[in-house]
Amino acid sequence: MASENKLLFARPPAHDAGQKFEGSENIEVTPDFEGFHQHNDMFSRGFWDPRFRNKVTMRFFKSFVKPTERVRDEPGFSQQDFALRNGPWAVTEMLAEMHKDRDRRDGFTDDFTPHLPPKVDPADIGSPSTAARHVKKVAKLYGADLVGITKYDPRWTYRSKFSARKVVSKPVEVPPEITNVIVLGKSMDYGLVRMSPTATGSTSAAAGYAEDAITLLALAQYIRSLGYIAIANQNDTNLAIPYALQAGLGEYGRNGLVITRDYGPRVRFGRILTNMPMAHDTPVSFGVEKTCEICRRCANNCPPQAIDHGPPSTYTFNQSNAKGIRKWTTDGEKCFKFWVMKGSDCANCIRSCPYNKDHGKLWSKVMMWMLRTPLRKLALVMDDKTRLHDQIKPSSWWRSENGKYAVLERAKDHALDPKLKGQQDKLKAVRDAQKAKEADAG
Numbered sequence: 502m503a504s505e506n507k508l509l510f511a512r513p514p515a516h517d518a519g520q521k522f523e524g525s526e527n528i529e530v531t532p533d534f535e536g537f538h539q540h541n542d543m544f545s546r547g548f549w550d551p552r553f554r555n556k557v558t559m560r561f562f563k564s565f566v567k568p569t570e571r572v573r574d575e576p577g578f579s580q581q582d583f584a585l586r587n588g589p590w591a592v593t594e595m596l597a598e599m600h601k602d603r604d605r606r607d608g609f610t611d612d613f614t615p616h617l618p619p620k621v622d623p624a625d626i627g628s629p630s631t632a633a634r635h636v637k638k639v640a641k642l643y644g645a646d647l648v649g650i651t652k653y654d655p656r657w658t659y660r661s662k663f664s665a666r667k668v669v670s671k672p673v674e675v676p677p678e679i680t681n682v683i684v685l686g687k688s689m690d691y692g693l694v695r696m697s698p699t700a701t702g703s704t705s706a707a708a709g710y711a712e713d714a715i716t717l718l719a720l721a722q723y724i725r726s727l728g729y730i731a732i733a734n735q736n737d738t739n740l741a742i743p744y745a746l747q748a749g750l751g752e753y754g755r756n757g758l759v760i761t762r763d764y765g766p767r768v769r770f771g772r773i774l775t776n777m778p779m780a781h782d783t784p785v786s787f788g789v790e791k792t793c794e795i796c797r798r799c800a801n802n803c804p805p806q807a808i809d810h811g812p813p814s815t816y817t818f819n820q821s822n823a824k825g826i827r828k829w830t831t832d833g834e835k836c837f838k839f840w841v842m843k844g845s846d847c848a849n850c851i852r853s854c855p856y857n858k859d860h861g862k863l864w865s866k867v868m869m870w871m872l873r874t875p876l877r878k879l880a881l882v883m884d885d886k887t888r889l890h891d892q893i894k895p896s897s898w899w900r901s902e903n904g905k906y907a908v909l910e911r912a913k914d915h916a917l918d919p920k921l922k923g924q925q926d927k928l929k930a931v932r933d934a935q936k937a938k939e940a941d942a943g
């Protein structure tokens with residue numbers, strides 16, 4: 502088994518630790534900041550850290566390609582549910598396996614390998630604002646829901662990549678010409694997210710990954726065909742969240758995710774590093790951080806209690822947190838252990854967020870407006886009553902017309918299954934204990 506010391510050999514990219522973070526006024530990068538090594542993310546640790554590399558974790562990983570591995574008699578974990586979830590993973594897995602002979606895992610630990618990169622001189626792409634407008638239009642045509650552009654920042658580049666096959670770190674190579682980052686947001690299915698934490702619910706992430714990969718590959722090839730460098734990243738090479746904030750796609754939330762205006766936290770982010778000159782977007786603010794100060798719904802609904810109830814801080818739970826950033830931080834170890842135990846990923850911190858709505862609906866528009874104003878406390882009380890953050894029975898997806906959640910919103914489809922109810926009761930007990938602790942402390 503590899504020890505952590507064996508993994509630490511990669512050379513970190515140069516960065517200025519004192520440089521201000523432009524993505525949010527409420528996140529501070531302190532002088533203690535250290536870049537992130539990919540072997541410290543929880544998925545990598547599942548391969549090398551003796552505390553997490555075990556039979557249960559291996560069965561969890563295996564279940565993404567062997568759909569019967571974690572099938573059981575529990576709502577949302579039937580063979581049909583796992584088959585639904587694993588369908589889109591075939592796309593992502595196929596891309597990840599294509600260059601395994603070169604110890605690459607495209608999209609997970611390595612950028613997407615270009616398909617026959619065209620060798621052409623840079624085309625006339627007009628002014629930076631014209632180029633930005635064209636890139637955004639093309640990205641949306643290829644499937645992106647949100648697009649933002651920001652400058653490249655070496656602080657967010659991993660200090661090293663991770664090879665799960667060889668269980669060693671690998672150096673990260675970013676060409677010195679890279680100046681800009683295009684951030685692509687892909688929303689996940691609202692109805693499926695409402696079924697978290699089940700295999701049915703995690704189909705939302707599976708489909709998001711597959712769609713994101715296709716959009717990234719297509720847009721990167723478009724940019725290369727204009728004669729510029731384009732490096733498409735999904736889970737690899739750099740941190741998505743600071744770039745999404747810098748590119749103005751949303752605000753940072755207590756759940757450790759970017760909350761977007763149009764889809765709340767229900768968004769996956771891909772990045773393309775490029776030298777194409779383009780105008781940059783600016784960070785946005787629409788009251789999320791003020792809402793998070795008084796709302797703890799994600800923390801209350803997190804089954805293993807991995808989300809902090811307190812104010813932003815530089816506290817790190819463990820090595821899976823980036824060091825030297827004042828922000829809300831989540832405990833990745835608790836989160837990962839829950840996923841492994843459950844046999845599928847969880848999105849309760851997305852499902853329960855008041856910003857996770859069908860934003861076409863009138864109620865959502867009213868809520869979004871109220872959450873931007875001093876009426877946000879009242880908005881949260883009113884939203885609590887709607888039960889729009891409750892889990893929906895996974896079986897209702899199979900009964901619905903085209904999986905549309907409008908059909909799923911019937912009260913009888915809310916998760917009243919005894920096993921799920923037991924889980925809700927446990928959460929309530931944890932919440933009550935937390936409240937009692939806060940009352941004692943206060």
Ligand code: SF4
Pocket residue numbers: 799802803804805806807808831835836837839840847848849850851
């Ligand atoms: S994904 Fe689930 S377990 Fe992980 S932090 Fe969110 S709510 Fe908690």
Ligand code: SF4
Pocket residue numbers: 754755756757792793794796797798799800853854855856
């Ligand atoms: S659930 Fe509430 S506290 Fe958590 S991210 Fe959403 S708004 Fe913030």
